[in-house]
Amino acid sequence: MLPARARAANWLVQSWRHLLGAVFAFAAAGIVAIGLFAWSGLYSVAASSGHWAIVDFFLRFGMESSVRTHAPALTPPDLADENLARLGAGHFHAGCAFCHGSPGTPVGAAALKMLPPPPELDGKLAEWSDQQLFWIVRHGIKYTGMPAWPVQGRDDEVWALVAFLRRLPSLDAEAYKALALGEIEPRPETARQIVSGEDRVDTVEACARCHGLEKGPRSELVPVLHGQPRERLETALRAYRSRERDSGIMQVAAAELDDKAIRDLAAFYARLPAPTHLPQAPIQDESAVERGAVLAAQGDADRQVPACLTCHGDAGLPTYPRLSGQPARYLASQLAAWRTGFNARTPGGIVMAPIARRLTPQQVADAAAYFASLPLPAPAQARR
């Protein structure tokens, strides 16, 4: 006879075994039942039938809790910065407004039939912190149709969208157009006139809201395309279209361009004369410009950095960009992208990425200040 304590222990082990067996049997039956149910096709996936109110409530509740838990504790850049908000607005117009609508343009009829439908955003933004909005735009929301940012890790671009979203509730239709479209909407005939005739490029208006036409880009974070070599512009557009160059903004802008549109747009911008306005803030730091000039002409032998002008001056290959006259912030943002590991897969990136990684932060700032202080290159006809 076992002592009473040992018997009790035995009984406990036995009943645990039974319990565990029962749980496994239930789980297995559950999985089979779910499999059968899915196979039967009895559940309707029709978006037209909507969710029950209780399901809707729990989905929203779960989404909000998940965003709150996952949003990172990052310090945002200065979200009041006009340059960020204008870039974000320019992208929102093509990348988000067809689902979410925009001031003066309600959510479209097709998008309204998504489940859940994309909300008009201005009423929703107050409930989210900057970091939570950043997380939503960067990662998207599963099971809702809200897409993730096309290039994971280009956080500088995601913040531009957040800066715009912060501005959105205060915008009426006119203020929105001014912020997102700049010179394009108020005088559409001018844009069309410029591109009419032999060089007619219908899509140029889709580019000009960020890159400008007569006036230059409206944000210091956007490159001036006017007068760049045609081959350079073509190469860059192909790299965005094939998603080898890592910009979510430009991948979306270039996705639907066919070869002819790329050739036409490149030829069009290569011939445009220098714009009448540039986004560039005046360069304050003369000593940075002087140090940058030395680096550009001589490089830095100690760090194995070649002279920038061997490739970026007038003698550089036509597929290499000219840097003179570009906004300092744009130049610095490109160098920063290489230093964080982006853009290294294109033929140009393979050449430039190692050089960018060898620069000190001071050299990045100096080179950006120097090239920004120079005049833009002359357009193609003049160079020939």
Ligand code: HEC
């Ligand atoms: C294909 C359609 C689609 C596109 C494109 C899209 N969204 Fe969304 N978005 C949605 C849907 C659907 C939701 C989810 C709403 C929900 O969970 O109820 C959503 C949710 C959001 C939310 C959370 C709002 C809330 O419900 O509180 C934000 C912010 C947002 N989107 C911003 C953007 C931005 C910025 C872009 C462009 C970069 C964008 N979306 C592009 C469909 C879209």
Ligand code: HEC
């Ligand atoms: C929402 C604003 C926006 C729109 C719209 C836009 N761009 Fe851009 N573009 C940018 C930004 C920002 C960059 C820098 C991207 C990066 O980090 O690589 C850029 C980069 C480029 C470059 C690379 C320049 C170089 O020398 O490396 C080319 C070429 C270009 N854009 C052409 C176009 C064309 C053509 C269109 C129209 C089909 C267009 N862009 C539409 C913002 C925009």
Ligand code: HEC
């Ligand atoms: C051996 C040639 C070479 C040298 C030297 C060189 N670069 Fe570059 N650089 C390139 C190429 C090629 C690209 C285009 C990369 C691409 O297409 O993605 C580029 C692109 C850039 C860009 C991005 C411009 C744009 O509009 O896309 C910046 C900024 C830049 N280089 C800065 C510098 C600086 C600063 C130096 C000197 C310290 C330098 N480069 C030296 C070859 C060179």
